Amino acid sequence: LAAKGRSPAERSGASITDKRRLILDQALALVDERGLAAMSMRAVAERVGLTSMALYPYVGGKDALLDGLVDLLHLELGADIGNPGADPDWRHRLRALGRAVRALAFKHPGAFPLLLNRSAAGASASWLTAALRGVLHDAGVPADRIPRLARMICAFLLGYTTGEVTGGLPAGPAPEATEQEFEEDLADLVRLVEVAVRVA
Amino acid sequence: LAAKGRSPAERSGASITDKRRLILDQALALVDERGLAAMSMRAVAERVGLTSMALYPYVGGKDALLDGLVDLLHLELGADIGNPGADPDWRHRLRALGRAVRALAFKHPGAFPLLLNRSAAGASASWLTAALRGVLHDAGVPADRIPRLARMICAFLLGYTTGEVTGGLPAGPAPEATEQEFEEDLADLVRLVEVAVRVA
DNA sequence: ACCTGAACACCGTTCAAGT
DNA sequence: ACCTGAACACCGTTCAAGT
Numbered sequence: 001l002a003a004k005g006r007s008p009a010e011r012s013g014a015s016i017t018d019k020r021r022l023i024l025d026q027a028l029a030l031v032d033e034r035g036l037a038a039m040s041m042r043a044v045a046e047r048v049g050l051t052s053m054a055l056y057p058y059v060g061g062k063d064a065l066l067d068g069l070v071d072l073l074h075l076e077l078g079a080d081i082g083n084p085g086a087d088p089d090w091r092h093r094l095r096a097l098g099r100a101v102r103a104l105a106f107k108h109p110g111a112f113p114l115l116l117n118r119s120a121a122g123a124s125a126s127w128l129t130a131a132l133r134g135v136l137h138d139a140g141v142p143a144d145r146i147p148r149l150a151r152m153i154c155a156f157l158l159g160y161t162t163g164e165v166t167g168g169l170p171a172g173p174a175p176e177a178t179e180q181e182f183e184e185d186l187a188d189l190v191r192l193v194e195v196a197v198r199v200a
Numbered sequence: 201l202a203a204k205g206r207s208p209a210e211r212s213g214a215s216i217t218d219k220r221r222l223i224l225d226q227a228l229a230l231v232d233e234r235g236l237a238a239m240s241m242r243a244v245a246e247r248v249g250l251t252s253m254a255l256y257p258y259v260g261g262k263d264a265l266l267d268g269l270v271d272l273l274h275l276e277l278g279a280d281i282g283n284p285g286a287d288p289d290w291r292h293r294l295r296a297l298g299r300a301v302r303a304l305a306f307k308h309p310g311a312f313p314l315l316l317n318r319s320a321a322g323a324s325a326s327w328l329t330a331a332l333r334g335v336l337h338d339a340g341v342p343a344d345r346i347p348r349l350a351r352m353i354c355a356f357l358l359g360y361t362t363g364e365v366t367g368g369l370p371a372g373p374a375p376e377a378t379e380q381e382f383e384e385d386l387a388d389l390v391r392l393v394e395v396a397v398r399v400a
Numbered sequence: 401a402c403c404t405g406a407a408c409a410c411c412g413t414t415c416a417a418g419t
Numbered sequence: 420a421c422c423t424g425a426a427c428a429c430c431g432t433t434c435a436a437g438t
Contacts, residue, residue, distance in 0.1 A: 151385075157359075171351065195395050
């Protein structure tokens with residue numbers, strides 16, 4: 001699954017950081033396939049073609065590895081909605097953001113709950129907040145209300161989608177929200193922002 | 201810490217289920233004091249005064265024990281806001297609900313994230329949803345919108361407070377929301393409900 | 401420089417055996 | 420009936436040793 005039998009630091013590529021990334025990618029793939037509980041240092045190492053002790057210089061322990069996965073998820077989220085070519089309609093952008101978060105959750109159901117469970121320290125972590133604040137700014141929300149409202153929406157999106165993926169939200173009849181329900185909920189979110197503008 | 205040197209099933213009390221509860225209580229206390237990672241079967245057993253193998257008949261494995269903790273949290277939440285003597289003002293009740301959830305999070309920061317991370321299957325899990333639906337009903341939200349809106353608010357409250365307790369929400373300057381910020385956010389939540397009524 | 405073997409102190413869980 | 424001892428297959432992590 002990893003690159004074919006390459007020797008370490010082959011051909012003097014920038015491999016210190018590349019290898020770290022390779023390990024993180026394989027760890028995420030493992031979590032996607034077999035769940036978070038199956039992600040042991042030994043299992044990750046085997047997937048990469050090493051022994052567990054060899055991972056430590058690159059990812060520094062299991063806890064740090066989990067933080068690395070959180071970073072990876074944030075990066076993927078950032079890539080899914082690139083800043084360039086942004087829709088001028090903030091309503092569209094807010095919906096797109098919501099859909100991107102939800103898509104990430106379903107793509108990585110095992111790892112996604114880490115986002116809300118581990119502190120969002122990394123620089124890439126603030127991407128979602130930045131995007132939300134941009135949306136609120138364009139919506140005309142007064143500047144002093146933007147940080148709090150962005151935080152609220154972030155909490156809602158992560159809580160909602162985490163709940164879908166873990167079953168943590170006591171649902172009605174269906175365990176998961178349907179696509180359509182989610183779209184309606186996004187519409188309510190848009191309305192909340194519109195109210196925040198009018199109240200100003 | 202547990203009851204003084206009682207023999208098992210002492211005096212033929214209803215001890216099968218009592219002992220289970222005792223174990224769960226001690227497990228929660230352990231998580232409160234030393235964190236979720238420190239909660240091993242062996243550590244819980246030692247706290248109760250048994251060996252780890254003796255726990256299995258009562259709580260049935262570690263995974264089931266964690267589900268038991270989730271149930272305990274839901275029960276505590278239900279007790280914190282008893283149905284009787286409910287404030288007739290739905291706005292007050294909604295705020296009280298939010299504060300109760302937040303208080304629970306800070307009382308059990310280690311265990312609280314389990315609520316969103318594990319499926320809410322137990323009967324006591326639906327308590328929060330039921331209370332929210334009651335609030336929305338009294339607010340005059342049309343019946344067909346209540347389930348979805350209750351789910352949204354639940355997702356928001358759990359996501360928000362989990363994020364506070366874990367640091368999982370990329371915050372602004374301060375890591376945690378202040379009490380006052382939270383109150384303002386609750387006010388926004390009330391407004392969201394008011395909008396849901398008007399749109400009807 | 402990069403990796404491994406061996407070892408340590410822990411896990412969750414089982415099952416036969418104790419009282 | 421209720422509990423334990425011993426054992427199994429795993430963990431995360433360290434460190435001296437290999438190449």
